[in-house]
Amino acid sequence: xxxxxxxxxxxxxxxxxxxxxxxxxxxxxxxxxxxxxxxxxxxxxxxxxxxxxxxxxxxxxxxxxxxxxxxxxxxxxxxxxxxxxxxxxxxxxxxxxxxxxxxxxxxxxxxxxxxxxxxxxxxxxxxxxxxxxxxxxxxxxxxxxxxxxxxxxxxxxxxxxxxxxxxxxxxxxxxxxxxxxxxxxxxxxxxxxxxxxxxxxxxxxxxxxxxxxxxxxxxxxxxxxxxxxxxxxxxxxxxxxxxxxxxxxxxxxxxxxxxxxxxxxxxxxxxxxxxxxxxxxxxxxxxxxxxxxxxxxxxxxxxxxxxxxxxxxxxxxxxxxxxxxxx
Numbered sequence: 001x002x003x004x005x006x007x008x009x010x011x012x013x014x015x016x017x018x019x020x021x022x023x024x025x026x027x028x029x030x031x032x033x034x035x036x037x038x039x040x041x042x043x044x045x046x047x048x049x050x051x052x053x054x055x056x057x058x059x060x061x062x063x064x065x066x067x068x069x070x071x072x073x074x075x076x077x078x079x080x081x082x083x084x085x086x087x088x089x090x091x092x093x094x095x096x097x098x099x100x101x102x103x104x105x106x107x108x109x110x111x112x113x114x115x116x117x118x119x120x121x122x123x124x125x126x127x128x129x130x131x132x133x134x135x136x137x138x139x140x141x142x143x144x145x146x147x148x149x150x151x152x153x154x155x156x157x158x159x160x161x162x163x164x165x166x167x168x169x170x171x172x173x174x175x176x177x178x179x180x181x182x183x184x185x186x187x188x189x190x191x192x193x194x195x196x197x198x199x200x201x202x203x204x205x206x207x208x209x210x211x212x213x214x215x216x217x218x219x220x221x222x223x224x225x226x227x228x229x230x231x232x233x234x235x236x237x238x239x240x241x242x243x244x245x246x247x248x249x250x251x252x253x254x255x256x257x258x259x260x261x262x263x264x265x266x267x268x269x270x271x272x273x274x275x276x277x278x279x280x281x282x283x284x285x286x287x288x289x290x291x292x293x294x295x296x297x298x299x300x301x302x303x304x305x306x307x308x309x310x311x312x313x314x315x316x317x318x319x320x321x322x323x324x325x326x327x
Contacts (some may be wrong), residue, residue, distance in 0.1 A: 005302065008266070017306070020262070021259070021262070021263070022262055022263065022264040022276050023264075024265065024275055024276050024277050025265050025266070025267045025274055025275065025276075026265070026273065026274065026275035026290070026302060026303070027275075029267070031302065031303060033154050034301050034302065034303065034304055035304065036123075036291070036293065036301065037291070039284075039286065043286055044157040044158035044161065044287065045157060045284055045285060045286045046071075046078075046079045046155060046157060046271065046284070046285055047075065047076075047077070047078045047079060047129060047282065047283065047284045047285075048078055048079055048080050048081060048082065048282075048283050048285075049068055049071070049072065049081045049082070049280055049281070049282050049283070050062030050082040050084065050198065050232050050251075050280065050281045050283060051064070051068065051081065051082075051083060051084070051253055051255075051256035051280040051281070052082070052083055052085055052086060052114050052123070052200065052233075052234025052235075052253055052254045052255075052256055053084075053085070053086040053106040053123065053235070053237050053254040053255070053256055053261055054083070054086070054087065054104075054257050054261075055086065055087045055088035055089055055100060055105065055257075056089050056104060056254030056257050056258075056260060057100070057103040057104040057108065058257075058258070058260045059258070059259050059260070060257055060258020060259045060260040060261065060278055060297070061079065061104070061108060061256065061257050061261075062108055062258075063250055063258050063278060063297045064255070064256050064257070064258045064278050064279060064280060064297045065108045065109055065111070065260075066111075066201060066299070067116070067279070067280070067295060067296070067297055067298065067299040068081075068109070068114060068205075068280055068295075069109075069111035069113045069114050070113075070299045071280075071293070071299065071301075072111075072113040072114055072116075072282075073113045074183075075284075077113060077116075077134055077293045078113070078114075078116055078282075079116060079155070080116050080117045080118070080119060080155075081109075081114070081116060081117070081118045081119070082118075082119050082120075082121075082165070082167075082198055082232065083118060083119070083120040083121060083256075084109050084121060084122065084123070084198050084199065084200055084232055084233055084234035084253060084254065085121050085122050085123025085124075085125075085126060085170075085199065085200030085234055085235070086095050086123030086125045086126060086200065086234060086235070086254075087104075087105075087120060087122070087123065087125075087126055087134065088100045088104055088105075088125065088126060088129065089104075089125055089261075090125060090128070091125065091128040091129050092125055092126040092128050092129025092130065092131065092133075092134070093126075093129045093130060093134060093137075093314055094129055094130055094133065095130060095133050096133050096136050096137045096140055098133070099130075100321075101137065101141075101278075105144075106141075106261050109164060112129075114201075115143070115145075116213050117142075117145045118143060118144055118145060119144060119145045119146075119153065119165065120134065120144060120145065120167075121133065121146070121167040121168060121169060121198060121199055121200065122146075122149060122169045122200065123171065123200035123234060123235065124171045124200065124201075124235070126171075128153075129169045131149060131169075134146055135147070135148060135149065140196045141287050148165075148170040149179075150166075150167055150168050150169045150179050150182065150183070150321035151167050152164065152165060152166045152167065152186050152190075153165050154192060157285070157286070158289065159287055160220055161193050161194070161286070161287040162191070162192035162193055162194070162201060163192060163193070163194040163196065163285055164183075164190045164192035164194065164195050164196070165196050165198065166183060166186060166187065166195070166196070166197045166198070167198055167199070168197065168198070168199030168200075169199070169200075170199040170200045170201040170205050170215070170233075171200065171201070171295065173199075173201075173215075173218070173219075174214055174215070174218060180218060180219075180222070183197075183219075183222060184222050184226075184303065187222060187223075187225075187226035187228065187268075188226055188260065190226070190273070191260065193287065193309070194229050194230075194285060194290060195226065195227060195228045195229055195230075196228070196229060196230045196231075196232065197228050197230070197231045197232070198231070198232040198233070199231075199232075199233055200233060200234050200235055201215055201235050202215075202231075202233035202234075202235055202236065202250065202252050203215045203216045203219060203220060203231065203233070203245070203250060204216070204242055204250045205233070205235070205236050205237050205240060205242075205250075205252055205265060206242065206265075206266045206267075206268045206271055206274065207236035207240065207252070207263050207265055207266055207274075208236060208239075208263050208266075209235065209236055212265055215294065219231075220245070220246065220248070221225075221244075223248045224246045224248065228248050229248070229249065229290065229307060230248070230249045230250075230251065230290065230307065231248060231249070231250050231251070232240075232281070233250070233251070233253075233254070234252065234253060234254030234256075235252075235254055236252050236254050236265075237254045237255055237257060237261045237262050237263040237276070238252055238254060238255055238262075238263055238265040238274055238275065238276045239253060239254075239255050239265075239273070239274065239275045239276075239279050239281065239294045240252040240265065240271070240273065240274040240275075241271075241272045241273050241274075241292065241294070241303075241305050242270050242271060242272060243270040243271075243272060249307055251281060251292065253279075253280055253281040255275075255276065255277070255278050255280065255297075256278075256279075256280055258277075258278035258297050259297070262276045262277050262278065263276060263299045264276060272305060273294060273302075273303040273305065275294065275296065275302060275303075275314045277296070277297060277299030278296065278306075279294065279295050279296040279297050279302075280295055281293065281294060281295070282301075285310075285312045287308070287312075288308060288309045288311075288312035288313070289306055289307065289308050289312065290306070290307040290308075291304065291305075291306045291307075292304070292305045292306070292307070
């Protein structure tokens, strides 16, 4: 079992400006071999990256960014990226002219392989600055896509399959019935084959914070009623996938800041995979399968997990690495 640092030591390290280093549980387990199944020629698909808790401008963030670019260059590139919040540390941005835009975004994700739309959402650290400046920045730089604090968009694959994404602003969602009503209506109106919701705060997590009972009570009934396939979150600075909850897959991808922002990761009985130290989730979606790669800061895919539609034909590749690595 992963052990947390003693409180006194953690506080001392923080006071000295040092980064606490936690054991990586993924390095201590016998994980299944990584195999990314090849697509049949002509299969309609899109690839994208989901990452969070990233905006420091420090070497750890840049290391993860280099790994993102290397992954993006594979297999024809990526269509877009998603952020799950805490885009800028420690206090968001003050305006559209804040140096953070250049130092923590433009100059970090400047590889041509990452020159794609970035569909962003807000985290609690972003709310310590001016969150509306992040909305406004998209009018200056169209690569940054945040038309509102919460919004949705649809991607259509070449075969007509629709993938619908719903971006939440979760920091004060417990006090915002209008946002919840919007989500309920938008999910209910969607006819997309895949429904993916993303926001900063996880419902279920096994890191330092654990499950959020209030978020579960508020959002899980909507997810279940409207057939949400996947909820992507951050907040815990780890990579994590848990056993599905009431048919919904929950994934944490909060390791975009690298080792300087690492949290402890805890392996429990419902953990499929978890790690700490830096990384992101790379996704490939087809009509019948959503494949998630958990990619470390070194650029190595350490784990692969697949979601399949119940009516998918038998010849679709079976999930790879989706089983628990055991206790």
